[in-house]
Amino acid sequence: MNKTINPKKWGITVLALILIFVIAVGAAVYYVDPFWHFHGPTAGLSYPYVDERYMNDGIARHFDYEAIIAGTSIAENFKVSEVEELWGFTTIKQTAASATFYEQDGYVRRALSHNPGVKLVIRSLDATRLVTGPTDESYDDIPKYLYDESVFNDVRYLYNKDVIQRVTEVINYTRAGNVTKSMDEYGVWYPYATYGRDEVLAGLIDYSDFTEEVMFDEQAAKTLWINVEENVLKTAREHPDTEFVFFIPPYSAAYWYGMVKTKQLSYTIEAYKLAVSRLLTEKNIKVYDFSDKVDITTNLDNYMDTLHYGEWINDKMLKWMHEGEGELTVDNYEAHLDKVKEIYENLEYDYE
């Protein structure tokens, strides 16, 4: 082993080993394909779900579907089976926690490019994402190499130690007798959540420093306008046969309490008004708002923190949307949002 060998022999040995390694690893990743980048699930293998940013495109590429659920964590706990039951459409999720509008639209666009026949897109309208730049992203290292048609950058997927680890996980998961979970379970966080008033109130901060009213000024309006135009309306216009359903979630009363205390209540309502007014310019967009469901929002046991409600609220929202409850129209949205403002401005909070 320690005997000196001919450099040519040494070189050929090293190059041959590298070649064998490259072929073997590439073939294993291609065959198992833990994120379904090259093909759908391999027959006989069961797949654990990982972060949606790695799996969204694979699902959009290789699954059959007529409807998409998109959005952030407030949409992650939706069950596709409920959509299927209510609307009758086979559904996939394209959610991603904390995604900006740009990113959310990106997933929707990719899915629509893979499957232009999609009839319904349900997507969240997050207050925290309204006024963001048109190409803002929440993270720097989104695996974009999975979201294009270039075969060259697939090397980042094929020769990636974390992906190789996922390959072993798929094999171990299968060997342990597991099956791939239903799409209902994709991206969900409710199994790990703890709900309750104490949990929510623990997230409140000291508001004494917030003394000045935050204005929804021209700059903020312009940013929102561009964000909605680029990351919602353009896609809706390009797909006139697809219905886009947006919903303003029932954030907890503790969230609105925070808005009041940080002097951002008017800002948020004005931002929503502008966003909704823009969304309603397209015929294939519907908008729902559940902020006024005070029976839900004031019961903090429905929540994990100020923003995040339990999955039973997601179930309710799907039913309401299907029934048309809470729908905003050109005629009612201003009065409705003014009512929301009034509710939370005048609510008697007992959070201190």
Add this chain to the structure above:
Amino acid sequence: MLPGRSYRLMLFNSYIFIFLFLPVTIIGYFGLNKINNRIAKAFLVAASLWFYAYFKLAYLPVIIGSICVNFGFSRLFKKEKYHRKWIFVSGIVFNIALIFVFKYLDFTVSNINAIAGTNLPLMHILMPLGISFFTFQQIGYLVDVWNEETEDHDFLEYSLFVSYFPQLIAGPIVSLSEMLPQFKDEEKGRFDWNNFTDGVYIFTFGLAKKVLIADTLGHMVDFAYPLYETLTGPEVIASAVVYTLQLYFDFSGYCDMAIGLGRMFNFKLPINFNSPLKATSLQEYWDKWHMTLGRFLEKYVFMPIAFSTPGMKMNAAQKKRGVKKPQAWTVITMILTFLISGIWHGANWTFILWGLSHGFVRAFQHLTGKKRKKLPKALRWTTNTIFVVWAMALFRADSLKQFFTMLGRLGTGWSEGIRIGILNCFDVTELVYIERHIPSLFILSRKAPWINMALIVALATFIALVPKNLHEKPIKKTVITAILTFALFAWSLISLSNMATFLYFNF
């Protein structure tokens, strides 16, 4: 959808370089050499320009222009009898102006704005890749030609000297006199298994230093530095130590890759790092850290300034009488040289202060050299390393404010230690995988979440301080080194890309 960055790099540690560029260039170069050596050289220049243009096509004219103009200047003042000096000076000014515009213009303008209260517009120019290296290399070239220290060379050889891809973007900074004989030697156009395998071996070790060690350490530094306002004392120290190790493994690894690549093509590039963290003084440190920059600064900055004073030009009689060189001038020159080094490293006051602080401490050690030598070696190493690490923290800082804020936090949070978020940066795939499969290790990693950090930093420190430098030892071609080279290469290859953890903030 989600477009990539507007520019990209073809680093040695990238898939495109390893899978495409390198094999194509090696096969093309040695294949063409069988036909004609000059065509093969031209191919190597073209390949190097492709390597460069991959960064940003628009900057290809910058490097091509720089090569043409410098070569033109050298030809001009070689032939010209009456205005030689002015042509030579113009050549130097051209290079300084080029680097000034691309690297220092915005910095200068923003400082003018700050001082004079003006509102001059910033250009926001993206700096061409490697401009600091190829500009310095060409300034050295002009001086060498002026001093008639170069052999005859043509435009093709000169172009290859400047653009040769292994040393193009991060050094080593080479001189024409050390590369030209190699370029002229047509024997080097023949594929040589011995050199090639030496190259593969050195390249692989460099790749592993960069990818497996430096990048792992870099995650922690990138995570910690933006939190500078809330860092605790232990976190500040850990960040500075880890950054020192990161930069050493990153830069020396990259230079090893460059040397290995050079060797694959039968060209020998000078070594650039020789275990600098073992140094017990700054003189020794700079003799071992970025050696070709030190060599450049000594030859083209320090010596010309130092010997430009009458006091330094001593005749034999003076030397015999024991006339001492004026210490003050030596010290001033030393500080000035380090200041220039600082400015060269980047357009930021942090680099200027870094250069100056190195200059002052180097001068101090120079003045107290004899007394210092009497101190125990361990004490000299410790004091020197504390300064080096301190200066590294400054080197890494985005601004003086960040650095001084961090310094100000040194006395805080000693009971809190290092936060979990920073410790988690060391949860590399391999360690986590092992810990998950060995229950006792898993329990240990939960009880002592700092264990991965301690392991990785201890390993990096050991490698930096204990074994002999890669270039000190002869490369043995044995079955063991073949397997080791393959294993390191394979491990590095699959570590070029990883999966991000998207921490859920704000959901």
